[in-house]
Amino acid sequence: MDEKKFDSFLAQALNLIKYFLPLGSTAIFPLLYSTIIWAIKKKENLEAEISGLELSLDPDIIYNKPAKFILKFFEEPPELKEAFKMELEAGDLKSLRQAFRALYPVVGLKEPFLQGLFSEELDRGDYRLIAAQYDSRLKQALSEIEAAENKPGFWATIKKIGKDFLSLGWALINEPELRAWLKAALEKNEKKGGRNENTEL
Amino acid sequence: MKTPSFNHYNGLRSKGLRPGRLAASTFYLKLAVIFCLIVFLVNCASTLSRAKVDYAQAQTLQRTLRVREATAIYKKVQQEMSALVKQQPTAQAYLLKGLSEVNLELWEEAAASFQQATWLGNEGTESWAKELSLYGLALSFEKLGWPEVSARLFDILVKKGKYQPVVRNSVGKLVEKKLGEIDNLARSEKRVPEERNKILDEVKKMVLQTLEKDPACGYCHYLLSQVLAHREDFSQSLEEAIMARELGLPTEEILRDNDNQIIFCYKELIVELPADQIVSFKERYNKWIKKWEWPDETTPDWKKS
Numbered sequence: 001m002d003e004k005k006f007d008s009f010l011a012q013a014l015n016l017i018k019y020f021l022p023l024g025s026t027a028i029f030p031l032l033y034s035t036i037i038w039a040i041k042k043k044e045n046l047e048a049e050i051s052g053l054e055l056s057l058d059p060d061i062i063y064n065k066p067a068k069f070i071l072k073f074f075e076e077p078p079e080l081k082e083a084f085k086m087e088l089e090a091g092d093l094k095s096l097r098q099a100f101r102a103l104y105p106v107v108g109l110k111e112p113f114l115q116g117l118f119s120e121e122l123d124r125g126d127y128r129l130i131a132a133q134y135d136s137r138l139k140q141a142l143s144e145i146e147a148a149e150n151k152p153g154f155w156a157t158i159k160k161i162g163k164d165f166l167s168l169g170w171a172l173i174n175e176p177e178l179r180a181w182l183k184a185a186l187e188k189n190e191k192k193g194g195r196n197e198n199t200e201l
Numbered sequence: 202m203k204t205p206s207f208n209h210y211n212g213l214r215s216k217g218l219r220p221g222r223l224a225a226s227t228f229y230l231k232l233a234v235i236f237c238l239i240v241f242l243v244n245c246a247s248t249l250s251r252a253k254v255d256y257a258q259a260q261t262l263q264r265t266l267r268v269r270e271a272t273a274i275y276k277k278v279q280q281e282m283s284a285l286v287k288q289q290p291t292a293q294a295y296l297l298k299g300l301s302e303v304n305l306e307l308w309e310e311a312a313a314s315f316q317q318a319t320w321l322g323n324e325g326t327e328s329w330a331k332e333l334s335l336y337g338l339a340l341s342f343e344k345l346g347w348p349e350v351s352a353r354l355f356d357i358l359v360k361k362g363k364y365q366p367v368v369r370n371s372v373g374k375l376v377e378k379k380l381g382e383i384d385n386l387a388r389s390e391k392r393v394p395e396e397r398n399k400i401l402d403e404v405k406k407m408v409l410q411t412l413e414k415d416p417a418c419g420y421c422h423y424l425l426s427q428v429l430a431h432r433e434d435f436s437q438s439l440e441e442a443i444m445a446r447e448l449g450l451p452t453e454e455i456l457r458d459n460d461n462q463i464i465f466c467y468k469e470l471i472v473e474l475p476a477d478q479i480v481s482f483k484e485r486y487n488k489w490i491k492k493w494e495w496p497d498e499t500t501p502d503w504k505k506s
Binding site for chain 1: 373376377380381383384423424427430431433454455457458461465468469503504
C-alpha cells in the first residue's frame with residue numbers, strides 16, 4: 001500500500017468526519033475501521049453492525065454456553081490461553097465466564113466496530129483490559145455515535161468514506177494490517193494536528 | 202314615496218354578486234369542498250397504502266439483516282401513521298402504527314395503538330395489546346433487578362401468548378435465564394445431575410412447544426441448538442444450528458454465534474463419532490459448508506480476512 005495515498009485518504013476522511021465527531025473522539029478509529037471492513041466485504045448493513053450493538057430490536061445471543069464451549073474459546077487461540085493461563089489451570093469457570101461476556105463479541109464474533117474500539121489491546125494481546133473496560137468504553141463510543149447520528153447525512157458520509165477507500169484498490173488488505181496502517185496514519189495525523197496548533201499559538 | 206323594498210340580496214348586489222352568480226358560486230364552493238374531501242380521503246388512503254408498502258419493505262430488509270435501514274423505515278411509517286390517525290383515526294392506521302412500534306421496541310406505544318385499533322373494530326389486536334403491555338412490564342422488572350418476577354411474566358407469555366414477536370423474544374429470555382441457573386448449580390458445587398437434566402428437559406420442552414406453533418422460526422431452532430449442546434447432544438445440536446442458518450436469523454450477531462455453534466459441534470463430533478461414521482459425516486458437513494461458501498470446515502465466510 002502506498003503510504004502517501006493512504007495518508008491523503010485518511011486526511012480527507014477526517015475532514016469529512018470532523019463535522020460529526022470531534023477529532024480525538026473514542027469512536028473515530030472503530031468507526032473508520034468498521035467502515036473500511038464494511039466496504040471491503042461489500043456489506044450493506046454498516047449501520048446495523050454498529051448500532052445493532054446497542055439496539056435490542058431483535059433478540060440477543062445466548063451467552064450461557066456449555067463449559068466445554070467456554071473452555072475451548074480460551075484454550076484454542078494461544079494468546080487467549082496465555083492471557084488466562086491462571087484461570088484455566090485453576091479451572092476457575094466463574095472468572096472465565098465473566099471475561100467471556102466481553103471477549104466473545106470482540107474475538108469470537110469478530111465484530112469490526114469492537115475490534116476497532118479495542119484495536120490497541122488486541123495488538124498488545126491485552127485481553128484482560130478488554131474484559132475490564134468493555135462496558136464503559138462501548139457505552140462511551142456508542143453515545144458519541146448517537147450524537148453524531150442526529151446531524152443529517154452522517155451515515156451517507158461514512159459510506160462515502162468506505163467507497164473512497166475501495167476506489168484506492170486495496171481491497172485485498174488483511175484486517176490486522178489494516179488496523180496497523182490506520183493506527184499509524186491516525187497517530188501521524190494527530191501529531192501533525194498538534195504541531196499545527198502549537199504553531200498557531 | 203317609494204318604499205325601499207327589502208331584498209336580502211341588496212348587500213350582496215352592492216358587492217356585485219347577483220342571485221344567479223351567487224347560486225353558481227355556492228355550487229362551486231360545494232364542489233370545492235367535495236373535491237377537497239375526496240382529495241383528503243384519497244390522500245389518507247394513499248398514505249396508508251404507501252405506508253403498507255414501506256412496512257413490507259422494512260420487513261424484507263430486516264430479514265436480510267439490514268436492521269438499521271429497516272429501523273429507519275419503521276420510524277418513517279410510525280411518524281406517518283401518527284400524523285394520519287390525528288386526521289382520520291382508522292383501525293388499519295392504528296394497526297400499522299402499532300406494528301411499526303413493535304419493531305422499534307416501543308412496547309407501551311404499540312400496546313396503546315393496538316388498543317385503539319381494537320376500539321375501532323380490529324378484533325385481533327386486543328390480545329396483542331395485552332401481550333405487549335405484559336412484555337414491556339417484564340422488561341422493566343428485568344432492568345430493575347427483579348429476575349424472578351420478569352421470568353414469571355415471560356413464562357406466561359410463552360405459554361399463552363399468540364403474538365409471535367413477543368413469544369419469540371420471551372422464549373429467548375427464558376432460555377438464557379434457565380441456562381444461567383445450570384451454571385449457578387455448578388458454581389454452588391451442588392452438581393446434581395438430576396437437577397441439571399430437569400432444567401434442561403424443561404427448557405427443551407418449552408422451545409419445542411414454541412417450534413410446534415412456528416416451525417419456520419430460525420431463532421427458535423438456534424435456541425434449541427444451544428440447549429442441546431448443554432445436553433452434549435452435538436449431533437442434534439448441529440442439525441438444529443444448520444436449520445437455523447437455512448431458515449434465517451434475525452441479526453448478524455446471532456448468525457455468527459450460530460456459525461460458531463456449528464463449528465463447535467463439528468469439532469466435538471469428529472472426536473466423538475465412531476471411525477466408520479466419520480467419512481459420511483464429513484461428506485454431509487462439507488456439502489453444507491460448500492453451499493455457504495466457507496473456505497474450510499472451521500472457517501465461516503465472515504472469518505476470512
